[in-house]
Amino acid sequence: MYRQVLDPLGGSLAWSALCAAIPLLTLFVLLGVFRVRAHLAAAASLALAVALAVAVWGMPVGQALSGAAEGGFYGLFPILWILVNALWIYRLTEVTGWFGVLRRSIRTVSPDQRVQAILIAFCFGALIEALAGFGTPVAITAVMLVAVGIAPVKAATVALVANTAPVAFGSMGVPLTTLAGVTGLPLDDLGAMAGRQTPVIALFVPLVLVLLVDGRRGVRQTWPAALVAGVAFAVGQFLAANYVSVEVTDIIAGIVAVVALLGFLRVWRPSEVRQGVTTPAVAGGSSDAVDAGREAEMRRRETGEGSALMAFAPYLVIVVLFAITQLGPVKEWLGAHGVHQFAWPGLDVRTPGGAPASAMTFKLEHLKAAGTILLVAGLVTMALYRVPAGRAVRAYGATLRQLRWTIVTVTCVLALAWVMNLSGQTTTLGTALARTGEAF
Structure with missing residues (x-):
């Protein structure tokens, strides 16, 4: 002993x-x-x-x-x-x-690069963080941001900053379940406490993202969309962490933010649309990519048709x-x-x-x-x-x-x-x- x-x-x-x-x-x-x-x-x-x-x-x-x-x-x-x-x-x-089809679908929601950054890095990234974590949402959303025309270094920065709001509940709550396992403290209590703190951060993260993408002009022109996404995510995260389950907190918050932002974009658009020059996605290359010679696959990859x-x-x-x-x-x-x-x-x-x-x-x-x-x-x-x-x-x-x-x-x-x-x-x-x- x-x-x-x-x-x-x-x-x-x-x-x-x-x-x-x-x-x-x-x-x-x-x-x-x-x-x-x-x-x-x-x-x-x-x-x-x-x-x-x-x-x-x-x-x-x-x-x-x-x-x-x-x-x-x-x-x-x-x-x-x-x-x-x-x-x-x-x-x-x-x-x-x-x-490639997913990338095209996101661009059709809004042609504005700053709104795309919120949707991809913040909303979609939160869903990936909820399910995978450990750098996965940063890796995936950074590629998607590059694909809609954001410079690689800036895309990586935006993806990293966006991940600050959902990371406490990432990978089905692994950070909190690990903390509960090490300390012996009740998981629900830890989750509830985190669910009262991280929503405050979530309120401001979308505004920071548009500031990174397009400076003060971006904030001035797209703050309504950023505010809707931030408030929706914060409310979803607070309610899920305190009244539903630690494991699904970011899933619920991410879905609420996506639905709220998509609904808002039906009735609002920025006064000036900023579009980027899109480039083909290059990350996630596979050793068997050469086997993907089927015409339908190539068409999906190159044109986003599907x-x-x-x-x-x-x-x-x-x-x-x-x-x-x-x-x-x-x-x-x-x-x-x-x-x-x-x-x-x-x-x-x-x-x-x-x-x-x-x-x-x-x-x-x-x-x-x-x-x-x-x-x-x-x-x-x-x-x-x-x-x-x-x-x-x-x-x-x-x-x-x-x-x-x-x-x-x-x-x-x-x-x-x-x-x-x-x-x-x-x-x-x-x-x-x-x-x-x-x-x-």
Whole structure:
């Protein structure tokens, strides 16, 4: 049995806290100052955390490594399981040419580039963040923004800024479910609190987006659309987080914002329309793109000719599937048969107060996991788009290759978090910060 200690370094909480901060500071310095690749920086910080857990906090080597393995597995499932399947669905739309139809459909809603930025980066990006997260909405919406004529660097900036409002509830609430898992605090309470804070940010984000795209002129000419989108998203996010479910908060908020903005655009348009020079989409290239020689696919990719409903179909399927899992009988069945909870092997950790550490128990939601639902959505997308099994498998393999270093990075970062939490480094750091705050 290992019991966490608050002040292992000479009995001093302050020095122990400084020591506990070393892995985190190392990660930030390597990334921000020395521009080390993320997977290398994460691996180095993880190694430091394990070394400190053993040498300073006195955690047995076996338990330290077991804790790292638990965190790494959590990074793979459910987090990366979501990202891989979400990007696989996107890749299916890209290689079949339906992404080109989606791009054209968005342009027909409004010819104004600034309104398109709100619709794509803020509204549509929120839906992708809700379902995938982990950079997926930025990657996808940035490509779409470039396709409607926004410069690549500006498109990336707009996509990143737009992601600030929905990110707290991204990937079906993974940031909050992870926080609840690490701290033991109730998920609903955490979600409700976040749902009272992030809507305030959402009110201003669309205005910032049009400012980035077209400066003050853009704000002056398109502020009504930005205000409608921001208010609709904020109201949807607040109500969903506090009264519906943490997992579907961004889905509801995103849909509310899309519907509100589309309805508003029926009765309003900017006094001056700003259009960009569109360019073909180039991101998301697949290793089997050369096999997409079918005439219909090429026509969809190059001209955007095709059904808008079919272009949006994968995302509609995703929303429907997630909605079904929230229905009473289905949710109860998944809760009873789709969850396996067990004590992680090799761990016997007690908090400084003597209570068992909550992170020793692993909750495996194999059937109700967001990634599993996205996998099913991908299979439905295959059927809708008539993608042969071999081609879909190759697309999945290409997705894994694209994400290989992301997989390493996320696994190491989650392993780092688990080691720090189980060894007591997180508790030491948090206690020191809390006492510092009390002193002021």
